[in-house]
Amino acid sequence: MKTESIIEIARDCGFTVAEPLDPKTLKHLPEVREMCAADRCQSYNKSWSCPPACGSLKELEARCSQYDKGILVQTVGELESSYDYEAIMELERRHQKNFQKLIRHLRELELDMLPMGVGACRLCEKCTWPDEPCRFPELVFPSMEACGLFVSQVCKDNGVPYYYGPNTMAFVSCCLFK
Template sequence: MTDMETILRMAEEAGFTYAAPLDPATIELKDEVRAMCASGSCGQYGKRWSCPPGCGELSECAAKIAGYRTGILVQSVGELEDSMDVEAMMETESDHKAHFQDLYADLRKRYPHMLALGAGCCTQCAACSYPDAPCRFPDRMVSSMEAYGMLVLEVCQKNGMAYYYGSNTIAYTSCFLLE
């Protein structure tokens, strides 16, 4: 088992702005978050195995999370010129996803049964096989924290991490649950 200090250093070296220990016992899965997915707010509902309903009922997600005793939150914070600075938003998101994949690859060597929950839907394949065929890479599929019913703001607050850094900033948050 790797100590928390080492894991947090790995997150920092991967390029995240912030990282903090995550206590899985603080995580509550909420029907309201699933309702936001179902409302089509991000356009991925019913389109990928990583997203509801393909990623399973909340009770199934809760059963998976129940097996973990520790984890980390990772966050990328970007500066925007103004609230319309889409370019900086996309760049921050892209950096966050790249750092996430790098750290995921490193942590998987130490925790082969970890659960990684990202920001946004799974992007392993350009076109997801859902619903016509099984997921092509079930070991690499990444659901979002929201797909699992987590209110990211609340998870951050309960684990001592900020969620909002001011009007001209954007923050992307993900987590890794470690066995």
């Protein structure tokens, strides 16, 4: 499928920005992945979508290397200040919703793809990890950080801005495909 067609679908899903991503630019950095284990986002070892359940850095790197096309999507929003946590959480929710919508559309098209999102999967109120199988494995994907990707660098390497000025924030995800 052509990248332009997928970008069009992504824009219809509500993203502020949808641009091509060249998978060859991706660098899978152990130091980014190590931030997951430091558990700053409190999701490490708590979800099928996060380390260690989502696979090792080497495994995810190998999965990424199977794809030759990609897109980068952003949901950009304004905040009252950099401490405006309510607006940040709302923007993240909006971005996750946009991304789930995009993935559902692309699954319907039977696209061979690897989505990489933001943070842990939030589809269920409580994740079944590690006691039961995932409830919606077809809708679960790792975060960009779990794949060792330094998000602002990925944007820069693909000519997409990451910073949109004071009191703004951009949530970023990507999707690789064939």
